[in-house]
Amino acid sequence: MAVVVPAVLILLPVVLVPIFRIVPPIGTHMIVTRLTEGPIDRDWVPFDDIARVLVISVMVSEDARFCEHHGVDWGALEAVIDTPGGPTRGASTIAMQTARNLFLWQARSYVRKGLEIPLALYGDFIWGKRREMEIYLNIAQWGPELFGIEAAARHYFGRSAADLTARQAALLAVALPNPVHRNPSAPSAVMNRLARTVEARARRAGAYIHCLYG
Template sequence: MLLALAALIALYRFIPVPSTLMLGRWLTLRPVEREWVPLEQISPHLIRAVIAAEDQRFCSHRGIDWIELNAVLEDEDGPSRGASTLTMQTAKNVFLWPGRSYLRKGLEIPLAMAIDLAWGKPRVVEVYLNVAEWGEGLFGAEAAAQRYFRKPAAKLSPAEAARLAAALPNPLLRNPGRPNRALQSAAGRTLRRLGQLGPLGDCALPG
């Protein structure tokens, strides 16, 4: 089992990757809208926006933000309150199941450390942005950019990137193309964080 998982991690370093949600939809004959694009064809504004919105220490940790994770473990709400890095979310999306539990969080941690080591920061973000859910049956930055803004992911503006990043915590209820007040507020926070991020958001940019 471990050898098969290691082989899959190595293989996913080079090929387009499906998410478990996508696989579930295919198995139940539900439509999936996704066009895999390399990181070079995704706007750097979106790369930096998801770091600013989801994991501001992404460039300085090795898959796990131990500072935030320890804070959550000490919180009486436990795993119901965040602490997932972009790397952990990528591990969950590709290898695990949705929902929150100590078991899944425990599996996320070694998987996140493994893919951070095996893939590196740019590949982690490339996979994340190609498997993230942005609507019912809608996966990946390219499909989301085309649906919501009628343009390729490479052409997204900072404001559009912030809307997409801000929609990620609740993609089935937040429409980046027609943002409600909550999404507008979250996108505004993301833009402010972008301004504060500086070079800490550059580790995943394509060379």
């Protein structure tokens, strides 16, 4: 058993990552939430049916070097290695968060971070940036039992992910670090302040988005 569990953790992603290039995935975080908390709300939406401003807002908020690295931002990771209390979200790229949501658990630990790194590198290589972002936005949690940008857009703002405004996109982006307690449709003062920053950065994104939109 001590050998079987690590082997499954390694081999299952090796098999599934290429399959997820085509098949919309369901991640472990969704499965655990469904089993422990009840039905979840989630609708898969293609990348081209997600508002560009939402994609850019998430990029500038969650992974400032998304188009520059290959799944792991080594500079950011090194900067937090010695941080008291263990690894922090600040070192997690979108690829690493996607690997975690698909295959791992949510509690922070060096073991989980160590598993995220090779999975992120592998996923980034197999999927490419557009598919990687598409998967991330469709499996990310945006509220209690709420997964994916389409379900989040309709739940919070009564519109599709394709029709989100810049302000709505920024509020959804800043909800990601704490989706259970941050409500984009009823933002706190802190959320509003963070959203203004994200909105301003998204307007200035320019060539930053070249890996997704050319």
